[in-house]
Amino acid sequence: MQNNPSITSSEIGVLWMTYQQKTMIISMLEYLINKAEDPKAKDIMTDLYKETKPYCEKIRKIYEKEKLPVPVGFNSEDVNPEAPKLFDNGFDIMFIRLIKEISMGMHTLNLTMAYRSDIMQLFREMTIITQKYYDRCTSYLLEKGLLPRAPYVAVEEGVEFVNEKSYLSGSNLFNEKRSLNTVEISHMYHAVETNLIGMQVINGFSQCAKEKEISQYFAKGGELAKEIATSLGDIILKNDTQLPGLSGGNVTTSTVAPFSDKIMMYCISLFCSFSLGGNSLGTAFSLRNDLPVKFSIVMKDVFEYAHEGAKLMIKYGWMEEPPQTSKIKTK
Numbered sequence: 001m002q003n004n005p006s007i008t009s010s011e012i013g014v015l016w017m018t019y020q021q022k023t024m025i026i027s028m029l030e031y032l033i034n035k036a037e038d039p040k041a042k043d044i045m046t047d048l049y050k051e052t053k054p055y056c057e058k059i060r061k062i063y064e065k066e067k068l069p070v071p072v073g074f075n076s077e078d079v080n081p082e083a084p085k086l087f088d089n090g091f092d093i094m095f096i097r098l099i100k101e102i103s104m105g106m107h108t109l110n111l112t113m114a115y116r117s118d119i120m121q122l123f124r125e126m127t128i129i130t131q132k133y134y135d136r137c138t139s140y141l142l143e144k145g146l147l148p149r150a151p152y153v154a155v156e157e158g159v160e161f162v163n164e165k166s167y168l169s170g171s172n173l174f175n176e177k178r179s180l181n182t183v184e185i186s187h188m189y190h191a192v193e194t195n196l197i198g199m200q201v202i203n204g205f206s207q208c209a210k211e212k213e214i215s216q217y218f219a220k221g222g223e224l225a226k227e228i229a230t231s232l233g234d235i236i237l238k239n240d241t242q243l244p245g246l247s248g249g250n251v252t253t254s255t256v257a258p259f260s261d262k263i264m265m266y267c268i269s270l271f272c273s274f275s276l277g278g279n280s281l282g283t284a285f286s287l288r289n290d291l292p293v294k295f296s297i298v299m300k301d302v303f304e305y306a307h308e309g310a311k312l313m314i315k316y317g318w319m320e321e322p323p324q325t326s327k328i329k330t331k
Contacts, residue, residue, distance in 0.1 A: 008116075010114070012323050015063070018126070023073030024074050026052060026056060027078050027079045028267075034082075035092070038090075040140060041093050044093060044096070045135065058318055059122075080256070085254060085269055094146065101134060104134060108127060111121050153241060179286070189236065191278060191279060192216060192232050194275070202222045203251055204217070206219040206222060210257055217309060217312055218268070221268060221309075231294065266320055269310070272303075276299055279302070280295075280299065281329075283296060
């Protein structure tokens with residue numbers, strides 16, 4: 001066996017995606033750290049910045065060693081650290097927590113598509129860092145009262161097995177819908193929580209985007225996130241289950257953009273991809289047959305919104321192409 005085999009197509013691809021995401025968060029952290037007022041929040045973000053930045057260079061070196069074109073990603077041109085605060089009241093850590101949640105999923109999936117020991121080790125290390133800062137962000141937000149816990153419910157005594165097909169009912173108007181089980185609640189609550197945070201992010205982006213067309217696109221996304229949170233939240237409420245709301249992350253009155261339209265569009269594209277993945281799991285693990293229908297409608301709406309965003313990114317020259325395979329030249 002080769003001690004240092006050539007890099008595979010999947011490894012090129014997952015490293016490219018990781019470079020895009022890491023350079024995005026590094027750039028955005030430069031602004032968030034500069035505007036942080038809470039010392040503990042600033043420490044979390046500064047430590048994250050110091051531990052994450054070296055991995056951008058590690059990926060760059062792998063690309064250079066393999067004689068591959070180094071991705072552009074994002075840099076200091078995509079951030080204005082001196083812009084006034086666009087968000088307040090714990091938004092910075094709420095945002096970082098959501099990014100770390102996305103990163104955990106990405107790193108785990110990417111690890112399954114890597115074969116070379118050095119690249120596998122890279123994703124293992126990034127997974128450990130991501131989990132550590134997700135925990136720090138969650139603890140901070142709970143301590144500050146900015147992150148409500150998922151609903152508490154009463155659970156029936158004993159273990160039961162499904163013995164009636166009616167357990168699957170939900171979409172039939174003549175059948176009484178059974179109570180939601182805890183697995184279904186967990187996926188719906190997670191979707192509500194992330195859409196509420198996403199709505200705050202995207203409304204702030206809409207307020208400061210330089211291009212009018214981009215601002216309108218963000219505003220449309222804010223309405224979509226609110227619609228998703230409301231429709232899924234209604235199902236939870238109809239189950240007589242409490243649905244706490246977020247109490248932090250307010251948008252200020254500033255219209256000065258701290259980030260470029262390009263990086264904000266990529267950020268929302270990342271959120272859409274995360275939403276599609278999360279809703280797919282919600283569909284797969286929901287046994288009441290009205291819930292997969294609801295999740296499918298949500299996924300359709302999110303996909304169409306993401307597709308519209310991709311066309312805008314192409315129009316403005318902001319969509320970087322992943323490495324392409326070479327075509328075989330024929331005489």
